[in-house]
Amino acid sequence: MQCIYRFCTEGKIRLDCTLAIPSGDFIFQPETANGMITHIRVIVPNLDPSHWPTIEDNPTPGVKARIKLNSLISSVQSRLRTLQGLLSFYGLKKIDFENFTIEWQPESEAEKEALPILQYAKTAREIADDRVPSLSYDLFARAVMAASSAEPIDIPLNFFRRGMMDVYERSYIEAIYDFYFQLETLFSEGKFRSKEVEKNFVASTLLISSVDLAIRDPGRMIQSSQGLMKQFSEKYGSLNPESAIHEMLKLRGYLHHHTLMRKGIWHPEEQLRYEIDALFMQQVAFNVAYELARERMWHPRITHEYESLRLKYTVR
Secondary structure (H helix, E strand, O other), rough: EEEEEEEEEEEEEEEOOOOOOOEOEEEEEEEOOOOOOEEEEEEEOOOOOHHHOOEEEEEOOOEEEEEEEOOOHHHHHHHHHHHHHHHHHHEEEEEEEEEEEEEEOOOOOOHHHOOOOOOOEEEEOEEEOOHHOOOOHHHHHHHHHHHHHHHHHHHHHHHHHHHHHHHOOOOOHHHHHHHHHHHHHHOOOOOOHHHHHHHHHHHHHHHHHHHHHHHHHHHHHHHHHHHHHHHHHHHHHHHHOOOOHHHHHHHHHHHHOOHHHOOOOOOOOOOHHHHHHHHHHHHHHHHHHHHHHHHOOOOOHHHHHHHHHHHHHHHH
């Protein structure tokens, strides 16, 4: 039995040969289109039966069974992360670890009969356009009208926007940085030492109320996943706002430095490890940013201008 993992690549590397290359327990083979690398296949020859896929009863109501991969995906991805760094010298942007396929190739009828599946694919797709709910024109109009008076919060809003983009791309470490910079810009009062920053953060009624709300209501992205809700409950759910702020600052300090002398130090490609932290900080940052935006978008002047515009178009 052999197993083949196939990953998409991004970047510009031209190869004139696609021969397979053994490395340790794996065999690597590039795939090309018009000479440019498009995928990397990782072949595991002589796959141990303990890593064959199985089907087991699913304890979740409504689903009778689930596939248990028992795969070597973590070991394969670990090796590919190193390869990704080495190939960055020559034009590779990234290896897409979120979208991949696994194919099991039996070498006998007995192995084929023992396999419940021959192929597995993991893909992340964008939501279809027809499933996106419509934005009220009232909200769009208010945002346009408030833009002229919202310049003082331009930078914090764009740190928030970039953090949202990072979350969408599952770049959770970068998201933590952007959400933190939003809060630092608004509440640190120019201080950078951790104790001084924490003192100023805790002194902000807006930040305290935003953190408190995020603890009580962590948002749909967390609440829609049992696993994330469990992580949230264990790490943030029982904290008060002051303690949660301390934890956020401690995490940011940890991610701000790096050394190979410390065993288990964070890895820039292990983004998923910080998903719950990024999603919690996203909710805090959202609460802060939305309150600042709401003050401007629902200002009496904006409401008056919007009503005047609405009446103007209604008359027409």
